[in-house]
Every structure is written in C-alpha cells, then in structure tokens.
Amino acid sequence: MIRIGIDVGGTNTDAVIMDGTTVIAGVKAGTTADVMTGVVNALQKVLAASGLDASAVDVVMIGTTHFTNAVVQRRDLAQTAAVRLGLPATASLPPMVDWPEDLKQTIGNHGYLAHGGNEFDGRIISPLDEAELLGIAADIKAKGINSIAITSVFSPVSSDFEKQAGEIFAKALPGAHITLSSEIGRIGLLERENAAIMNACLRDLSAHVIEAFRKAITETGIKGRFYLTQNDGTLMDAAFAEKFPVLTFASGPTNSMRGAAFLSGVADAIVVDIGGTTSDVGSLHKGFPRQATVAVEVGGVRTNFRMPDVFSIGLGGGSHVVETDKGITVGPTSVGYRIVTEALIFGGTTLTTSDVIVAAGRAELGDRSKVAHLTADFIARTQDKITSMLEDCVERSRLSPDPLPVIVVGGGSILVDGPIGGLEVIKPNHFAVANAVGAAIAQVSGEVDRVYSLAEIGRDEALNDAKQRATDAAVAAGALRETVAIVDVEDVPLAYLPGNATRVRVKAVGELHVG
Amino acid sequence: MSDKGYLLKEDDLLPLSIGAALLGTGGGGNPYVGMLRARELIRQGAQVRVLPLDALPDDAWIGECGGIGAPVVGVEKIEEGRECYRAIRAVEDVSGVRLSALISAEIGGSNALEPVIAAAYAGLPVIDGDGMGRAFPEVQMTTFFIYGAKAAPAAIADDKGNVVVFKEVIDMFWLETFARGVSVNMGAAAGLAIAPMRMDFVRRTAVPGTVTQALQIGQTVLDARKKRQNVVERVVAATGGKLFFTGKVTDVRRDLVGGFSRGHAHLSGVGDWAGSEARIAIQNENLVLWVDGVPVIMVPDLIVNLELDTGEPITTEILRYGQRIAVIGLPVHDLMKTPQALDIVGPAAFGYPELTFIPLTSSAA
Numbered sequence: 001m002i003r004i005g006i007d008v009g010g011t012n013t014d015a016v017i018m019d020g021t022t023v024i025a026g027v028k029a030g031t032t033a034d035v036m037t038g039v040v041n042a043l044q045k046v047l048a049a050s051g052l053d054a055s056a057v058d059v060v061m062i063g064t065t066h067f068t069n070a071v072v073q074r075r076d077l078a079q080t081a082a083v084r085l086g087l088p089a090t091a092s093l094p095p096m097v098d099w100p101e102d103l104k105q106t107i108g109n110h111g112y113l114a115h116g117g118n119e120f121d122g123r124i125i126s127p128l129d130e131a132e133l134l135g136i137a138a139d140i141k142a143k144g145i146n147s148i149a150i151t152s153v154f155s156p157v158s159s160d161f162e163k164q165a166g167e168i169f170a171k172a173l174p175g176a177h178i179t180l181s182s183e184i185g186r187i188g189l190l191e192r193e194n195a196a197i198m199n200a201c202l203r204d205l206s207a208h209v210i211e212a213f214r215k216a217i218t219e220t221g222i223k224g225r226f227y228l229t230q231n232d233g234t235l236m237d238a239a240f241a242e243k244f245p246v247l248t249f250a251s252g253p254t255n256s257m258r259g260a261a262f263l264s265g266v267a268d269a270i271v272v273d274i275g276g277t278t279s280d281v282g283s284l285h286k287g288f289p290r291q292a293t294v295a296v297e298v299g300g301v302r303t304n305f306r307m308p309d310v311f312s313i314g315l316g317g318g319s320h321v322v323e324t325d326k327g328i329t330v331g332p333t334s335v336g337y338r339i340v341t342e343a344l345i346f347g348g349t350t351l352t353t354s355d356v357i358v359a360a361g362r363a364e365l366g367d368r369s370k371v372a373h374l375t376a377d378f379i380a381r382t383q384d385k386i387t388s389m390l391e392d393c394v395e396r397s398r399l400s401p402d403p404l405p406v407i408v409v410g411g412g413s414i415l416v417d418g419p420i421g422g423l424e425v426i427k428p429n430h431f432a433v434a435n436a437v438g439a440a441i442a443q444v445s446g447e448v449d450r451v452y453s454l455a456e457i458g459r460d461e462a463l464n465d466a467k468q469r470a471t472d473a474a475v476a477a478g479a480l481r482e483t484v485a486i487v488d489v490e491d492v493p494l495a496y497l498p499g500n501a502t503r504v505r506v507k508a509v510g511e512l513h514v515g
Numbered sequence: 516m517s518d519k520g521y522l523l524k525e526d527d528l529l530p531l532s533i534g535a536a537l538l539g540t541g542g543g544g545n546p547y548v549g550m551l552r553a554r555e556l557i558r559q560g561a562q563v564r565v566l567p568l569d570a571l572p573d574d575a576w577i578g579e580c581g582g583i584g585a586p587v588v589g590v591e592k593i594e595e596g597r598e599c600y601r602a603i604r605a606v607e608d609v610s611g612v613r614l615s616a617l618i619s620a621e622i623g624g625s626n627a628l629e630p631v632i633a634a635a636y637a638g639l640p641v642i643d644g645d646g647m648g649r650a651f652p653e654v655q656m657t658t659f660f661i662y663g664a665k666a667a668p669a670a671i672a673d674d675k676g677n678v679v680v681f682k683e684v685i686d687m688f689w690l691e692t693f694a695r696g697v698s699v700n701m702g703a704a705a706g707l708a709i710a711p712m713r714m715d716f717v718r719r720t721a722v723p724g725t726v727t728q729a730l731q732i733g734q735t736v737l738d739a740r741k742k743r744q745n746v747v748e749r750v751v752a753a754t755g756g757k758l759f760f761t762g763k764v765t766d767v768r769r770d771l772v773g774g775f776s777r778g779h780a781h782l783s784g785v786g787d788w789a790g791s792e793a794r795i796a797i798q799n800e801n802l803v804l805w806v807d808g809v810p811v812i813m814v815p816d817l818i819v820n821l822e823l824d825t826g827e828p829i830t831t832e833i834l835r836y837g838q839r840i841a842v843i844g845l846p847v848h849d850l851m852k853t854p855q856a857l858d859i860v861g862p863a864a865f866g867y868p869e870l871t872f873i874p875l876t877s878s879a880a
Contacts, residue, residue, distance in 0.1 A: 086592070086593075088595045088674050088675055088676070089592050089593065089594065089595050089674040089675075089702075089704075090592070090593040090594075090595070091595045091596055092552045092555065092593060092594050092595060092596030093548070093551055093552060093555065093593050097551055097555065098551055117592070119592070119702040119703075120585070120587070120588050120591070120592070120702065120703055123702070125592070125674070125675075125702070126675075153591060153592050153593075154591055154592065187587060187590065187591050188590045188591065189590065189591045189592070189593055190548070190551075190590075190593070285837075291837075392743075396743070459768075489836075490835065491769070492769065492832065493769050502769075
C-alpha cells in the first residue's frame with residue numbers, strides 16, 4: 001500500500017510517502033496562508049522525490065494544527081451562539097464562564113440559557129420550550145450569527161433534546177452550522193459545552209480548509225481517499241472532519257510522537273518536537289504518547305478530551321534572539337513561516353535561533369556570511385540559553401530517574417547538538433518530517449460506550465461484549481480485522497441506578513485496510 | 516458584625532478548591548464547579564468573611580449545609596445556584612432562629628464551597644472549621660452528630676424550587692436515609708441544611724481551622740508548581756503527612772453496593788517502592804491502604820492520592836490503569852479518633868470489621 005502522510009503546521013507543510021512501513025521520501029514545504037498552495041507544493045515535491053506517479057497513491061492522511069492554532073491565535077473564528085438546555089438547573093454558570101476574556105469576545109460571548117435537559121436517569125428537568133427557542137433563533141438571526149452549539153444537560157444519556165432543538169434551529173436558520181455536544185464529548189457539562197462551542201466557531205474555517213485539502217489532492221492527480229488524523233492518532237474521513245474540526249486538536253503532538261517512535265524504533269522515550277515557533281515535549285510509553293489524566297486546556301479553554309500530556313515552550317527554529325540587560329532571551333516570539341525571508345541568513349533583518357546555529361557552524365543553511373558579525377561570546381551564550389531551555393522541559397516530562405533516551409524530531413532539530421541534561425539524544429532518519437510519518441501510519445479506531453447491567457451479565461462477559469463491538473466498529477470504519485487490538489478499557493459503575501449498572505467504554509484500533 | 520478573620524478574595528478560591536480536593540481523599544466531588552460559582556458571586560460583589568471559632572458569642576446560631584447527590588451528577592447538572600441557600604432559609608423558618616454564620620459539613624471536595632456560596636447569597640460569614648476535616652460519604656459521619664447535634668429540623672432543596680422540610684427525624688441515620696432518597700428523586704443534586712447549632716457547641720465539636728488549612732494546602736501546591744518543585748514533597752512537608760507509597764495503577768475494580776461505589780485499586784511500586792505491591796480500598800473515598808498485604812493507613816485517617824509528577828489530586832472516579840500516583844497519609848483530627856467517633860467512621864463502619872484502627876502519628880509532631 002502506498003500512502004502519503006502530510007502534516008500542516010503553522011510554519012511548514014511536511015509530506016512523506018511510504019510503501020508499507022518503508023519511508024520512500026520525505027519533504028518540507030512552507031505553509032501558505034491559503035493552506036492549499038502549501039499542500040500542493042508538498043505533494044508535488046514528495047511525489048517527485050519518490051519517483052512515483054500520483055496514480056500509485058492509495059490513500060492520503062493529513063494531520064493539521066490549523067484548527068488548534070486558529071483557537072490559540074484567535075483568528076478565523078466565527079461568531080457563535082452557545083445555547084444550553086437545562087433551566088432552571090445550570091443557571092449559576094453561563095456558557096463560556098471560565099474562558100479567557102479575549103477569546104470570549106472574539107466569538108461574541110453569545111450565551112443563551114433555555115429550558116430542557118435530562119436528569120441522570122433520563123427523566124426530564126423541564127420540557128423543551130419551542131417558543132423560547134424560536135425567540136433565541138430570532139435573536140441569533142438578528143445578530144447575523146451562523147454557528148450554533150447546542151448543549152443539553154445529560155445529553156450523553158439522552159440526546160433527544162439536542163436533536164429536537166437542532167431541528168428547530170435548522171428550520172428557523174437555514175444553512176446555519178449546528179453542533180450538538182452529544183456528538184463530541186462525554187459527561188462533564190462545561191467541558192463538553194466548551195468543545196461544542198469551539199467546534200461551532202471553527203465550522204466556517206473547516207469548510208474552507210477541507211475544501212482546500214480536497215482541491216490540492218485532486219490537482220495533484222491523486223485518486224485515493226483522504227483522511228484527517230484526530231487527537232488520539234486515529235483517522236476520520238474528510239466529510240466527518242469537516243463537521244468536527246475540534247477532533248483534530250492535539251493531533252500534531254500525537255503524530256510527531258507516534259512518528260518519532262516509528263522512525264527510531266524506540267518505544268519508551270522522551271520526545272522533543274522542535275518546530276519553527278514552539279517545542280513540544282512529551283513522553284512515549286510503549287510507542288504511544290502518555291495521556292494527560294487531568295483536564296486539558298486548549299487556548300485557555302478547559303476540555304475533557306483525552307490528549308497527550310505535552311508541555312510546550314516558545315523555542316523554535318524561528319524564535320527571536322534578543323540581547324537584554326538581563327542577558328539573552330530566546331522566544332517566545334518567532335518569525336514563524338516567514339523565516340525564509342526574515343531571518344538574517346535568508347537576507348532578512350531579524351536575528352533568529354537558526355541564524356545563531358548557522359553562525360556556530362552547526363548547520364548549512366542560507367548565507368553564512370550574513371551572520372559573520374556575531375561574536376563567539378554571543379553565539380556561546382545563546383547556545384547555552386537554548387540548552388538550558390531544553391533541559392528544563394525535558395526534566396519536566398521525565399517521570400522517573402531512569403535514563404530514557406530523548407528523541408529529537410521536527411524542522412528545528414538543528415538547535416540540538418549532543419545530549420540534553422545528560423540523556424542520550426536520538427535523531428532518527430527523516431527526523432524533520434516525523435509528524436507526517438505519524439500521520440501516514442495512523443490507524444483506524446472503533447469505540448463503544450454502553451451501559452451494562454451487571455446484575456444480568458457478569459463483568460467479564462460485559463467487557464468481552466464491549467470489546468467485540470469495538471472491534472466490529474473499527475472494522476466497519478475501515479480497519480483490517482486481524483490487526484485490530486483493544487487499546488483502552490474503562491468501566492465505571494453508575495451510582496443510584498438499579499441492577500449494578502456500569503458504563504463501559506472500549507476503544508479498538510487497527511491498520512487501515514485499503515483494497 | 517465581627518471584624519475577626521478574613522474576607523475571601525477571588526484569588527483565594529482556586530487554592531481553596533485545590534486544598535479541598537486534596538482533603539477529599541478521593542471523594543467529596545470535584546470542587547471546580549463550586550469554585551467557579553463562588554467566583555461569579557464574588558466578582559458580582561458578594562463578600563464572605565471566614566471567622567475563627569472564637570469570633571461569635573456562645574448563643575449565636577450556626578447553620579450547617581452542603582450538597583447531597585452523586586459526584587458524576589455534580590459535573591453535569593450544574594446547580595441553579597440557590598439550592599443550599601433555600602435549604603438554610605427553610606431551616607430558619609421552621610426552627611424560628613436566625614443564623615449568624617454557616618459551617619461546612621465536610622471540607623473535603625465540593626462541599627467546602629457550598630457554605631461559601633450560600634453565605635454569599637445570605638450575606639453571612641462562614642466558620643473556619645467543618646464537621647469532618649476530610650470527606651465522608653454520609654450525612655451522619657460528622658463530628659457534630661457524633662457529639663450530639665440534633666438532626667431536625669432539616670431541609671433539602673432542588674434546582675426547580677422544591678424544598679422538603681424534615682420537621683422531626685429521630686437521628687442522623689434516618690436523616691441520611693430520607694435525605695438520600697429525596698436527593699435521588701431531585702436528580703441526585705440537591706442542597707441540604709441541618710438543624711441550627713449553638714456556637715458554644717460548634718466551638719467544642721468542629722474540626723478547627725480547616726478552611727484556612729485547605730487554602731494553605733492549595734497555596735502550597737500552586738507555589739510548588741510555579742517554582743517547579745516536587746509538589747508531593749511540598750504537600751507532605753506542609754501538612755505533616757507521610758509518603759506511604761509510590762506506584763503505578765495496575766487495575767481498578769468497582770462494584771456498586773447500596774448505592775455507593777466500592778472497589779479496589781491495585782498498584783505496583785515504583786521508585787523507593789519498586790518491587791512492592793499496594794492495594795487501596797475505595798468507596799466514594801479511599802478507605803484502607805495495604806502495602807505488601809499489611810494495612811498501613813485506614814479510615815478515619817486520610818489517604819490522599821496525588822498524581823506523581825503534577826501533584827494533582829486523583830479522585831476515585833478518575834483512578835485508572837496506568838496512572839502513576841503517590842499515596843500520602845495524613846492523621847485525622849483527634850475528635851475523629853475517640854471511641855464514639857470510630858463507631859461511626861472507623862474501619863468497621865466501612866465494612867472492615869477485621870481491622871483495628873491504628874492511628875497515624877503526625878510526622879510534624
């Protein structure tokens with residue numbers, strides 16, 4: 001099977017082409033403001049480098065931080081109405097109550113509380129009030145808002161109210177993008193609502209970006225299907241991704257860590273992914289990123305997604321280097337993708353980390369004569385600063401005194417030379433495009449989330465049934481049955497329900513079947 | 516009004532909620548929602564003063580209140596807001612006394628914030644103390660009840676405006692039974708207020724200083740994180756507790772017995788405990804810790820699980836395979852260790868009659 005993995009980052013668009021488990025070629029191209037041009041460039045470059053014809057490509061997997069970055073940078077976000085169904089309950093905390101003020105203002109702070117919602121056992125808190133919802137719809141219309149997130153209390157138990165409210169809004173506001181929280185998240189009202197609102201405010205952007213990906217692939221002559229990677233490192237098809245852009249959050253770190261494990265053949269390590277603007281550091285356990293066990297914030301907003309536990313610092317290949325009276329500072333500001341015009345070595349006027357590394361003679365990049373004026377002392381102090389920043393974040397991600405190796409990947413890897421904090425450093429082949437490799441090797445998942453009555457069947461029987469259903473779901477989503485493995489099992493008893501009711505959640509993943 | 520004690524500031528609420536989660540010993544519900552609710556009220560101008568136990572006269576009346584329900588409901592069906600407030604007003608009406616301050620039944624978990632929220636609505640102060648010094652699953656497991664507080668009149672209020680008054684109940688066990696039943700009918704999220712207590716009684720029976728203790732533990736956690744220090748070590752040093760085990764969760768098994776989650780977490784040792792095995796009995800809270808088969812901490816002493824690297828408190832419902840945790844033991848207050856108290860909150864009361872309570876000694880003492 002010939003597959004292409006693409007990673008669209010804030011600075012670079014990377015692409016690899018793989019035949020089975022062999023990397024045939026890997027390239028980097030600059031990310032462009034329109035996304036599409038960068039993807040076309042990367043696809044054409046990687047096809048040329050591999051010598052393969054576009055028609056040989058079976059499948060394209062795309063990982064993108066585009067949607068995460070949009071939220072973090074508060075750009076391209078649509079005005080969004082957050083409608084919550086649950087009154088009189090939940091009145092004490094309006095939607096977006098714990099959001100950063102600037103993000104709240106960017107999407108308009110349009111929160112609405114309405115009647116509806118269920119109790120934990122499915123009883124109704126209060127009936128849906130159609131007139132109330134039509135009043136809200138009229139207000140949404142008057143404000144010219146086109147994105148709506150609907151969150152009903154206990155919708156993971158009963159999603160009827162969200163669906164009914166969704167239909168009422170769809171009728172009153174034709175063409176509106178409507179996100180239902182039950183399609184995205186689990187129990188935990190504020191966190192699920194947050195995810196739904198973020199998804200809704202990204203829908204305009206996702207329609208545009210997915211269309212750009214589609215065009216880029218078609219333009220290159222590739223006939224194969226294309227997928228996007230989600231935060232757990234598994235795949236979703238393009239139509240689904242367009243409706244649920246929020247599910248791509250954190251897919252970047254997941255892909256780079258999975259790629260680092262694949263390329264180095266090391267399953268337990270600390271991974272440092274150095275990009276143009278930031279470095280992401282996380283730890284790898286049995287080839288998978290360690291998951292955060294506590295609520296994860298995205299752009300300052302609390303969510304309950306299962307995400308890799310990654311720590312980021314503002315250090316990358318494009319980070320500004322500035323001499324101040326307190327010594328040298330590196331980052332967090334960066335020239336980002338403009339490095340190819342703004343860094344000194346490329347004829348620009350901004351001193352970056354890459355300039356200093358070239359001046360130190362550690363990399364061949366751009367025009368070294370443009371940095372000949374930097375003194376040996378300045379170069380040495382900047383390198384010391386970079387080293388101490390890296391040591392600091394590696395130390396944070398270390399969970400034990402065991403001497404785990406550090407796998408360094410990403411385009412900014414030239415910043416690292418020698419061990420970090422006494423730990424061995426591995427720079428695998430194709431280190432610069434590890435995240436694209438991670439996307440290319442992404443698997444297909446199937447998930448079940450069911451309530452079993454353990455009074456009727458035993459726990460083992462319930463778990464086996466759930467595992468079987470998850471496996472079938474993975475196969476239905478495109479996985480090869482013989483490769484499917486259970487990766488996650490969670491069973492939590494539900495207090496106060498009769499019959500020893502237990503909620504079982506199982507996830508299975510397998511290799512994508514292309515035939 | 517007394518000018519003793521201190522006014523709670525917006526910046527106190529996050530550390531207070533972190534300390535409360537830690538003192539929840541795995542249960543008590545997540546205080547995040549309560550923290551946000553209190554923050555909204557203080558941002559809108561509410562003032563809540565924390566009074567030491569010696570601030571009010573003997574004949575002042577103190578109200579005890581807290582949320583009653585299921586933790587999983589608490590993070591999903593967020594309160595209308597005035598549940599506890601309506602319950603304390605109902606208790607005042609029925610008993611014919613005016614309350615001078617509120618006190619928490621349990622400082623551990625979400626109930627640390629409920630009296631603060633009700634006090635913000637009522638314009639009352641809160642007392643620096645509580646009825647447990649930790650979290651326990653049932654209404655009768657407070658020092659107030661153990662040392663003779665009356666159960667009635669009590670009141671329970673829901674999000675919709677329903678208020679049920681228990682005019683007479685013969686003891687707290689009956690109140691627990693009735694209130695639990697009503698709370699489930701109310702959607703497993705309700706506010707409960709118990710009979711007013713005189714200040715001289717509260718002074719004698721409350722676990723003292725626990726609001727400030729929770730606040731200071733939270734400040735220690737935040738300070739350690741800010742300075743990138745080892746949170747677990749800082750917490751141990753600040754609380755007079757002792758580190759009993761570090762390990763990785765290898766299995767969590769749960770069942771429901773009588774409406775409460777019961778189960779065991781199995782841990783495989785790491786670091787200084789490599790090669791050892793531990794087991795933690797969990798109900799809503801952590802009940803007993805065995806290391807290599809020997810019981811080393813048991814209720815009513817506090818068994819606190821913190822995530823090893825971040826120091827984040829791990830509640831029993833988020834305990835899962837693969838987590839790396841530190842298990843800390845904290846000695847409970849002496850009021851919880853008398854023979855009367857152990858009848859209600861000792862190992863036998865939680866289904867471990869074969870265990871004889873061996874108290875932890877404070878490493879700070």
